[in-house]
Amino acid sequence: MEAVEYFEVECPEEAGREYYRRITEVVLLDHNLLRVIQKLHIFIDPRVPIFVATGLTRKLPSVVRVRDFADVNAREGGVTISIGDEAYLAPLLRMLWGKYGKEHVNQPDRFTVILTPGEGDEGISDLPVYDPSESIYKDLIYVLQVIQPEGFKVRKQYYGGNRFYLVASEDTLPEDVEDLVRQKFALMGVEG
């Protein structure tokens, strides 16, 4: 957890606190999210019961565009896209199919995609293919749901800017839950 600037687990029970500290570390590590999180504060009170996780993310990697992983060449027969990193092939194809139609997108081999006929290559290399922040937030919320005690089915979650939080309980959430979240953010030195 060295990569995380601030990490605290707050809980009235000592044994439970240590367990949740370990659980959080392991789950974040397993889901490869340690380097995404800058600050994380977890508050659990089993007597209420309530679970609150608040945190900040680091600056997220920017949107991946076609030029980041492929070369685009316009020839007579069409535009040839040579792919360098296969990781983004699936979202690229999905995007091209949506934009040009399946009949205009050919893939003769694993690393080549040809657009026919005669589409100009202007702009293709700037097309956004994949936005990592979308899936990172989804993953973050999923991970917090794994960390939280099981059976806390009443949830409120938020992500936006570089902040995220998740509040969960098995009972109806109290009305002043926003205040609680604000308090926990304040503990990390984040205002508002």
Next chain:
Amino acid sequence: MTHVPVTYKGGIYRHDEIIDLIEDLGGYIIQKHVIAQEIVLQALVPREDIELIRRIGKPLTGEISPSPLVGAEIAVVTPSLEIHHLPHASCDVAEYIRRFGAKTNMVGLARGFGKRIAQLNDEERDVINEHDLAVYLLGDFEACIERKFPVLRRGIDVPIVLCGGPPTETLKKIVDPPVDGYVGGVGRFMHRTKESEEIDKLEEVVGEVTRVLDRHRDVLARDPLSISPARLMDIVTENVEEIQDVLSPTPITVQMRGLRVKLPYDTFAPVIRKTVVDEGVTIGDLSTVLPSRMRDYILVRIKPFSETNLVI
């Protein structure tokens, strides 16, 4: 002749000689595993013959070791089988107990999670009661265990070993009336048990289970069963041919007080009841043959001597 539970591990070559030997000595093979070139036998053998088996097994690279839990069926009860409890906390404990010869079944409750909302339904209760012992694996907070454990133990009449995150003393303090065994420091965790102190914890669970079962055996010994479950298993295997076609790892599971026979109840219960054990005595005379809540299996509960006036 007292039988002791043992595990025999050895090569597959000439292993049938060991099986014959154990049977000739009056022992019982409870379970036989063939793993590639290796064979693992869980058996009950006469105490005085262990040396003999060891001597005969030696040239066949066989090893014999005591396994205190052979012949017991244990339920490992977890609040759910969701990602919060699987695979680590529940599987590691269930698997570790299995290494000592017990047959463990995992019981994931449908609505066992949460504090206020935890429930135990009648099917779960009956299934747990069909075992010799239940290991409850609960969570990390004493406030939750204190509140939900009374609900989860309602109607359970088999011995319980309670595991949870808080220290053992805390568990003892918050559980009322007391259960048979406690192991603290085994709560919900999300990693594999690999470090030595975690393995020690698993050892502690097995130690506690063994202690509770030994005490339970002593209680049973005061009014002994009319027939030993292992012997009854042999009789059923010999007389009910269809058991050979059952593909489960253990077509007949031996318990401390009876058997679970994995054949459909409606068809085979009358057959089992009428099976002759000894001149004029049938299984129906010595035991109660009941439908199990687990699939449509048959549960055979052996009656004690005080009810039948027979010991075979």
